[in-house]
Amino acid sequence: MAGLFSAEDWLMVWNYKDTFILGFINTLQTAVVGILLALIIGIIIGLMAASEKRIFRLINRIYVEFIQNTPLLLQICALYYALSFSGYKIGILITGIISLGIYHGAYMAEVIRAGIGSIPKGQFEAAYSQGFSYIGTMYHIILPQSIKIILPPMVNQVVNLIKNTSCLYIIGGSDLISLTYSFVTGATTGGAYAPAYLVSGLLFFIICFSLSTLAGVWEANLKKKDVAVSPELREAV
Numbered sequence: 001m002a003g004l005f006s007a008e009d010w011l012m013v014w015n016y017k018d019t020f021i022l023g024f025i026n027t028l029q030t031a032v033v034g035i036l037l038a039l040i041i042g043i044i045i046g047l048m049a050a051s052e053k054r055i056f057r058l059i060n061r062i063y064v065e066f067i068q069n070t071p072l073l074l075q076i077c078a079l080y081y082a083l084s085f086s087g088y089k090i091g092i093l094i095t096g097i098i099s100l101g102i103y104h105g106a107y108m109a110e111v112i113r114a115g116i117g118s119i120p121k122g123q124f125e126a127a128y129s130q131g132f133s134y135i136g137t138m139y140h141i142i143l144p145q146s147i148k149i150i151l152p153p154m155v156n157q158v159v160n161l162i163k164n165t166s167c168l169y170i171i172g173g174s175d176l177i178s179l180t181y182s183f184v185t186g187a188t189t190g191g192a193y194a195p196a197y198l199v200s201g202l203l204f205f206i207i208c209f210s211l212s213t214l215a216g217v218w219e220a221n222l223k224k225k226d227v228a229v230s231p232e233l234r235e236a237v
Contacts, residue, residue, distance in 0.1 A: 042108025
């Protein structure tokens with residue numbers, strides 16, 4: 001605890017603030033691209049779960065069950081070292097983006113599957129009777145209604161993905177946690193453990209709390225729109 005109140009340790013952290021800024025930026029870059037990849041995978045695999053074709057539902061279950069039941073650290077190491085040994089080294093950040101996207105894509109697929117499953121099947125039948133294709137039904141009718149159900153758990157996955165960028169430490173990444181560890185164990189900077197990890201934790205908190213707050217505001221606005229629309233629908237009926 002003494003290090004937490006050490007002016008010398010805090011001064012050292014301040015003098016090497018560029019290290020933390022670089023880690024923060026690298027973490028953001030990895031997280032943003034990883035989130036986009038996870039969303040793409042989640043939407044595609046999630047839609048497969050609601051498909052009428054058995055092969056697509058089977059692909060969904062194999063992917064989701066395999067990814068969810070193996071550790072993220074194992075997936076990162078397998079991708080990074082397997083490619084390295086085969087002569088196709090792709091870099092630590094790219095490895096992190098792909099691994100995080102694939103891992104959290106499985107969870108987002110489940111979120112989307114649950115959201116689609118919450119919509120009455122009668123709405124699918126009504127859409128098909130009006131000439132909508134499967135994709136058109138999902139895009140225009142099903143997904144817009146399921147957003148309120150999908151949003152909270154999807155935000156949780158996004159926040160978890162941001163925090164899981166710290167797993168890149170295992171392959172020597174340049175994310176916030178990795179650079180923080182390099183800082184506290186460095187020959188000239190070692191020892192300022194408490195201030196360094198506190199700053200790192202605060203930076204993670206800023207990202208995750210801001211995102212959760214924005215998502216909460218968005219969800220509240222969606223609920224307000226529903227409340228405003230519902231009386232009009234009742235009068236129309």
